[in-house]
Amino acid sequence: MKDSFFRSMTWLHTWVGLLFCWLLWLVFFAGTLSFFRQEITLWSKPELHQHSMVVQSAQQDLLDYGFNRLNSEAPDAARWWISLPSERNPLLRVSHLPYAQPGEKASWVNHNLAADSKTPITTRETKGGSFFYRLHFDLHYMDRTTARWIVCLASLFMLVALISGIVIHKRIFKDMFQFRTGKGSRSWLDGHNLSSVLALPFHLMITYTGLITLIFTLFPYPAQTVYEEGVKEFRKDFYPERQRPQQSHEALSTPAFAQSLDHFFTNWPEQPISRIIIDHPQDAAAVMKIYGANRSEIKDEQAVWIYSGKTGELLNTVHLEDSAAAQLYGGMIAMHTGRLASTGLRWLYFLCGLAGCAMIATGCVMWAKRIRERQKPTQPASFGLKLVESLNLAAIMGLPLATAAFFYANRLLPVGHSGRADQEVLAFFLTWAATALFAAKWRNQQGWRTLALVNALAWLLLPLCNALTTQGNLISYASKGQWALFMFDILTLLAAAVFFWQSNKLQSAPQTRPQRARTERAA
Known part of the structure; x- marks a missing residue:
């Protein structure tokens, strides 16, 4: 009975993880970059760097x-x-x-x-870090609702894979300190276990809260039960600051915006402001909304003060003192997005996100390695194995290369070119598609080494491309204290070092069963 249960959990963990692993790799990779969304956007607009x-x-x-x-x-x-x-x-x-x-x-x-x-300041047209932020849950070139349903389903599978993985881990603490090199699929299993266990609380948190962010896509029924118009009416009730007043067509001769600001600064002097929005500023129905900055508070929605533009009277406050349920909901979304994070905590998010990427990648490769090792030397690979190996190479090596292409396009496309932001995105997907075509033909060890070298060169030369096309470089960033830009270049060099190391490891590693490789080519 016990053995049967563990075999069932192992089967569940393997196949649930495999079915969506490449999509989850994209979600985790893009989501990890999104923790530095604003810093990527800043790097993507060098016109700002001199200020x-x-x-x-x-x-x-x-x-x-x-x-x-x-x-x-x-x-x-x-x-x-x-x-x-x-x-x-x-x-x-x-x-x-x-x-x-x-x-x-x-x-x-x-x-x-x-x-x-x-x-x-006139900045170049670019999506910057927002591209990766939207990509990780809206995908691209796809209907938004359909994309979110797909990502929700993948997240559910991820949560099942995590829980079943915990169940089948009999030595979960020992796996934190064990890594055996040069042991084939056993080494990949150790890497999978290590990256899983070290950041396990983060993996559980980020997957569960990711589902919470799209909870009304999965479960709209409570809102449909309470509200006649369902989720749409619920959002009107929960987000009153997003509703716009109707224009009265009566001119507002003397707006009371200054009085409203005086009232705000008098009563909330320590509250920083992130933005102010005014609807119908010259109409008697004018409304001014002051959005407070959340700073490091564990909440997603910003507190909003809504004032009458005609009288300066405070009409309403929103999200200033939310209910316990709203605080829990907003807190989980804030934990997922990392908006609450200081610089140090944001780096921890980033490192745990990389661990999640490693967990998914090692799981993908380990499955194919095990199948290969169990086959006879003369046995040709099945279509399913070839497909998995091609998808592994295209996803794991192709996505970082496509990301580098996105950054190169940001620097090399003409600054005033029309549709420039879309062409950066096009460069990303064309590079990824080219990598997928390469992986379909050369999915062997040499193919992995080739793409590792291409990635290493692409990331190594990116700081040089930046220095040649802008007025900044690694040294000038450090001297001016522009640490976000400095760390961007440092991370590109670290990425290049990792890919060079991987290329060398692949070169020194023995070819696996050359007889079978010749059999496949003959087939």
């Missing part, structure tokens, strides 16, 4: 400047938006949305300004 990364101006001064600019440039806009700089984003963004013509959709007009000098 101070430290915000020295008081928030009140920046807001006064933003209001004056919007009053002079867009007094009749439908919405105003002032986004204040932060430690991870040095820009002051002043934006307005014009009223749309019948049958048309209006577009935001954005002005990015240096927080220190308030001079306009």
